[in-house]
Amino acid sequence: MQRYIIRRFPQAIVTLFLVSLIVFILGRLTGDPVALLLSETATQEDKLLLTKQLGLDKPLPEQYAIFLRNAIQGNLGRSVRGERAPALELVFERLPASIKLAGLSVLVSLLVGLPLGVITAVTKGSFVDAITRVIALLGQAAPVFWLGIAAIYLFSVKLGWLPTSGYGTPAQYVLPVFSMSCFMVAAFLRLTRAGMLESLDSEYIKLARIKGLPETKVVWKHALRNSLIPVLTYMGTIFGRLIAGAVVIETIFAWPGIGRLAFDAVLSRDYPVLQAVILVIATLFLVISLVVDVLYAYIDPRIRYS
Amino acid sequence: MRLSLATKITSIIGLAIIIILVLTALFAPLLAPYEPTAGSLRDRLAPPFWQEGGSMAHLLGTDKLGRDILSRLIYGARTSLTVAVIAILLSGSFGSTLGIAAGYLSGWGDTIIMRIVDVAFSFPAILLAMVFAVVFGASFFNIIIVISLILWAEYARMARGETLKIKEMDYVALAQVAGVSKAKIMFRHILPNVATTLIVLATLQVGIVIILESALSFLGVGIPPPTPDWGTMIAEGRSYVATAWWLSMVPGMAIVVTVLSFNLLGDALTELLNPTRQP
Numbered sequence: 380m381q382r383y384i385i386r387r388f389p390q391a392i393v394t395l396f397l398v399s400l401i402v403f404i405l406g407r408l409t410g411d412p413v414a415l416l417l418s419e420t421a422t423q424e425d426k427l428l429l430t431k432q433l434g435l436d437k438p439l440p441e442q443y444a445i446f447l448r449n450a451i452q453g454n455l456g457r458s459v460r461g462e463r464a465p466a467l468e469l470v471f472e473r474l475p476a477s478i479k480l481a482g483l484s485v486l487v488s489l490l491v492g493l494p495l496g497v498i499t500a501v502t503k504g505s506f507v508d509a510i511t512r513v514i515a516l517l518g519q520a521a522p523v524f525w526l527g528i529a530a531i532y533l534f535s536v537k538l539g540w541l542p543t544s545g546y547g548t549p550a551q552y553v554l555p556v557f558s559m560s561c562f563m564v565a566a567f568l569r570l571t572r573a574g575m576l577e578s579l580d581s582e583y584i585k586l587a588r589i590k591g592l593p594e595t596k597v598v599w600k601h602a603l604r605n606s607l608i609p610v611l612t613y614m615g616t617i618f619g620r621l622i623a624g625a626v627v628i629e630t631i632f633a634w635p636g637i638g639r640l641a642f643d644a645v646l647s648r649d650y651p652v653l654q655a656v657i658l659v660i661a662t663l664f665l666v667i668s669l670v671v672d673v674l675y676a677y678i679d680p681r682i683r684y685s
Numbered sequence: 686m687r688l689s690l691a692t693k694i695t696s697i698i699g700l701a702i703i704i705i706l707v708l709t710a711l712f713a714p715l716l717a718p719y720e721p722t723a724g725s726l727r728d729r730l731a732p733p734f735w736q737e738g739g740s741m742a743h744l745l746g747t748d749k750l751g752r753d754i755l756s757r758l759i760y761g762a763r764t765s766l767t768v769a770v771i772a773i774l775l776s777g778s779f780g781s782t783l784g785i786a787a788g789y790l791s792g793w794g795d796t797i798i799m800r801i802v803d804v805a806f807s808f809p810a811i812l813l814a815m816v817f818a819v820v821f822g823a824s825f826f827n828i829i830i831v832i833s834l835i836l837w838a839e840y841a842r843m844a845r846g847e848t849l850k851i852k853e854m855d856y857v858a859l860a861q862v863a864g865v866s867k868a869k870i871m872f873r874h875i876l877p878n879v880a881t882t883l884i885v886l887a888t889l890q891v892g893i894v895i896i897l898e899s900a901l902s903f904l905g906v907g908i909p910p911p912t913p914d915w916g917t918m919i920a921e922g923r924s925y926v927a928t929a930w931w932l933s934m935v936p937g938m939a940i941v942v943t944v945l946s947f948n949l950l951g952d953a954l955t956e957l958l959n960p961t962r963q964p
Contacts, residue, residue, distance in 0.1 A: 390803070393800060394800065398804055401804070520943075521937070521941045522896040522941075523896075523900075525919055525937035525941075528919065528933050529934065532926045536927045631923075645815040645818075646819070653816065664807045664809075
């Protein structure tokens with residue numbers, strides 16, 4: 380088991396390096412930062428001075444090395460907007476809001492999707508099954524940003540039940556989390572259902588029933604366990620969609636998270652902040668993948684020995 | 686056929702909608718009652734015909750510039766489908782080729798390609814798209830390029846997985862013994878057997894591309910106006926949600942219906958061709 384983890388670790392590091400390289404190259408492509416930072420009346424002398432100060436006159440590989448060294452020390456430059464706060468600080472400031480949104484959405488989706496998946500598998504072919512699956516399909520087809528707007532229209536404008544935007548009160552969590560959760564509920568439902576249908580047919584479930592175990596235990600304890608692996612796999616892959624969802628949801632609901640931070644940074648060419656966001660997200664992703672893989676190996680012993 | 690009745694019904698509905706969509710996109714100039722970019726401010730914000738204030742002249746109402754929503758919807762179908770088809774063809778061929786090569790040739794090439802695939806997966810797609818749009822400008826062409834950059838990795842991973850399975854088959858060994866070149870084996874023997882899985886993936890990806898493309902347009906870094914695009918329409922209608930709900934809701938429904946149809950078709954194909962795969 381340890382060997383498996385030790386093998387995965389260097390892979391993640393290499394990937395992180397490559398991501399940082401891409402971020403660095405893209406940064407250099409966005410244009411001359413000196414021109415961005417100085418006003419138009421700056422003289423040629425001033426420009427040369429700043430170029431030297433920022434180390435932009437050094438050869439590119441050396442610039443990359445400096446960039447890496449700074450990055451590891453936690454220095455990812457300063458925002459070019461507003462108070463010129465350190466980029467990494469800005470990201471960490473906004474990170475909790477996004478994590479709360481994403482985390483809560485995943486949790487809610489699991490709590491709704493898994494049981495529904497079990498129920499539809501057990502009642503396969505019934506009316507409930509059909510209706511639930513249609514709703515799930517719709518949930519997967521609706522773009523997250525449209526769901527957000529539709530939810531605002533229905534629940535805020537027409538019914539007046541919930542606030543339209545903002546961050547802080549529990550009521551303000553409802554619509555954003557709802558919009559984010561839809562596609563995940565649908566996916567969890569379908570994955571669980573498929574896995575359950577397979578498990579419920581298998582030999583060991585028949586044995587459990589013959590043994591006289593109560594049906595609820597057979598279904599919810601034994602069959603469900605084996606349906607969880609595809610769910611876990613899926614959870615490892617939705618990170619990208621969660622980020623994309625975060626960007627649009629945060630924009631629609633004025634949620635102070637890193638999605639919106641990234642979006643604002645892109646539009647205002649605030650490259651240091653954008654770099655910081657991308658690197659933090661990539662790191663998070665790799666950590667999550669690692670955790671998912673280890674959990675995998677833990678749940679399914681067959682993987683450990685492959 | 687190994688499909689259940691429910692799947693047969695849903696897949697036929699899906700297929701029917703897709704055919705209607707494709708025909709609409711192809712014959713947009715003939716079907717749309719108005720020019721999508723022509724608007725008269727006198728008629729702005731007219732509601733759909735079934736609401737008070739609406740008329741048969743503009744079946745689905747008009748937007749803030751007085752442009753006919755139905756026409757913009759029809760032309761928008763053209764935009765979305767074109768982007769989807771081209772992006773998927775590009776990324777599909779590129780990704781599959783790399784995937785098959787990685788799977789069949791193994792060794793260093795395999796490792797390098799898979800590392801790059803990992804990087805592609807761990808790079809947040811929407812951020813890459815936004816950066817790309819800002820650095821290289823947002824245009825039809827650039828959107829297709831960046832979406833292809835996001836999609837190819839999944840094809841590579843899947844193609845590689847399938848290739849690894851097929852590689853061990855007898856007919857491949859026979860071809861190798863007979864002295865057939867590596868390239869020919871990959872093209873003539875492995876590719877056709879990997880193709881079915883890839884086609885299923887492509888069908889399911891159309892939905893993803895349409896949503897991604899409209900999300901980018903919604904954020905303002907996608908297809909630039911005034912080209913009619915469903916995402917842009919939703920963005921434009923956002924501030925009018927309370928007063929003119931149809932501006933955002935109608936294109937949104939169009940996206941839902943389109944993506945749903947492709948997903949239904951993809952699901953049916955999955956059931957038909959890969960009965961053991963998870964949805």
